[in-house]
Amino acid sequence: MMLVFIFGILIIGTYTDLKYGIIPNKLIFPCILVGIVCKIFSSISINLLSDIILASVISLILFYLKIWAGGDCKLYLAIILLMPNFIIESTFYGISYIVWIPILAFLIGYFYIIGDSFYQKIKQHKKNNNLHIKARNDFIRYIKYYVVIIFINYCVNNLSKYLNIQLNTWMYLLISLGLIYLFIKIGILEEKFFILFVIMMDIYIGIINLNSLFNLKQLLIWMTIIFSSLLKHFNNDYNYEEIVIEQLKPGMILSTTSSYIFFNDKLSKYKRISDETLRSRLTESDITQIKEVSSKRDYIKTITIMKKIPFALFISLSVIVVILKGVFI
Template identity: 35%
Template sequence: MIFEVLSIILLILLCSISIYTDYKKGLIYNRVLLIIGIPLIVLNFVSIFIDRPEKLTKYILLVLISIGISIFLYMFKIWAGGDFKLFSVIILGMPYSYVLKSINDLSYIFIVLLFSFSFGYIFLIGESLVHMIKEKRSAKSIVLSSLVEFKNYLKIYVCILFFNHITDTIYSALFQNQIPVWVQVGLNIGFIVLIRKLDILKYKSVMITFLLADLILGAFSFEMFSDYRVYVTWGIIIFILMTRAMVQKYNYKEIKYTELKKGMILSTVSSISLANEKKLKFCRLSDESLDSRLAQEEVEDILIFCSQNEKYNNITIVKKIPFALFLSLATLIVIIGGNYFEFESF
């Protein structure tokens, strides 16, 4: 018990420091992860060794899955190295009893991830709304952009109805059973990727063919429009598309060139403009992903150049989401909340 208490104290300390450093500096310091993380992980492992929990195998499996998710998010540049390292320490340092606790069969460690992404999404929406209000811009372009995306969604929806009907019929004939949901989802994803790659939905003849096929096969019926859930679903989709369009529109920040720092990401437009300057060594175009973060040498090169060129007093960068902050905050909520609410264990 004492080891678990000490682990919780260290975890709260780690998250509190991470919130501060990510907010103030936009960084998660390795020395903090080492100084607090190593004792934290050791305490948790000692606690496991002493208690020898019955569900140790499940704990190990949950930890491995969590680390796998973390690696996936890092490899696909969804979060940075600092976020990856912080979450790894949280995974290995969170008391095993908390990892085994769950809400609706979802481990606390996954709840942390869910909360983190939710906080990040809310942050982006909120910040975008503030900018839109401050700049007194009309939401017309956002609405129009969302409607265009919704139109594309409906096109895919019509195709998926046809595809689902065909695959379900074939599967039922072969195996005398209904196709499993996870198989259908996997096939749908593959089908969507294929039709997007072929870029065939832009042709009216293709869409008319799919629609007629749906009507003939019975995959599509006008009775479905009498179900209110269809409209609720579409409303949610339009809302999500609108928020995404809004976030993309206000995903940039203009700063003075003197504020440029290592790790920042230039907007594509700014990077093109700078790359075209012959006197500047910087020649890398930004794709606005984590791969485009500026190195210290690049920052110094740009600072020297901008100091000699007045037209570059301001530079546009991609806004940084303080993900480590949200990750730490989510962990604090789960750890502290877990002491007040009893949930089932796996």
């Protein structure tokens, strides 16, 4: 019965997301409440509770990092709470099925974007410019992170041994990511002297050598990174849609180029530069300000926005895969 209920939510949520670009709260909040009540009155083990908490934390992190929207976050939380306990307790490679839902959703979304980009290329006969330069820059950035991370891991590992502190893999990962984030914020990774110093230290310590750099595994990793970068920038070329300004709706995201037009216009009250993420979603006030400028400038009648990605559909498909695997496999 609960599975039928879940399928109904997925169908309605996907429909509203595709048609209106939103997943209504009046659909999700009652489902979350029902899920909480069901879990309270069911037999909950420590492992099951920890899986639900982990999945909820992942969902909230993805929302606060603006990787997915609030509607997607709430839909996933509702599914987590409504999912039967035996499916939540099932694991694949030691990871709960409900944690696999966003992983599969992003994977499905990635292949959707690739397929749509190739379709648009065939349809538009558009030439992709400077893909190799963009991929090269991404690879240089990866090398910077790589040499710094392995140096950090070496230092943390030796410091923990010296202080007789036991750190697991997750702690090493969190410390490394935290320090990298700090270095990015203060801009030290852009300093050539710092990167050169770290590389020389890695070579002196012996972390980097010819065998570690030019083995089959490392070469495959580098090829994968370059190929992924090429695909990313190829997809970005087809990630835009031109519409008339009257079609603008709240939640849409302007391209960076379009936002600059209004930012630099003296008559415009819209003074935001779009970073083309969910942080730059338009509000009713933003749209009013854009339309005011358009009414005074004859040459501003169309605008470029980011194409809407139907992420509720990807979540729904990944939930169906998880349920089918949990029930029949």
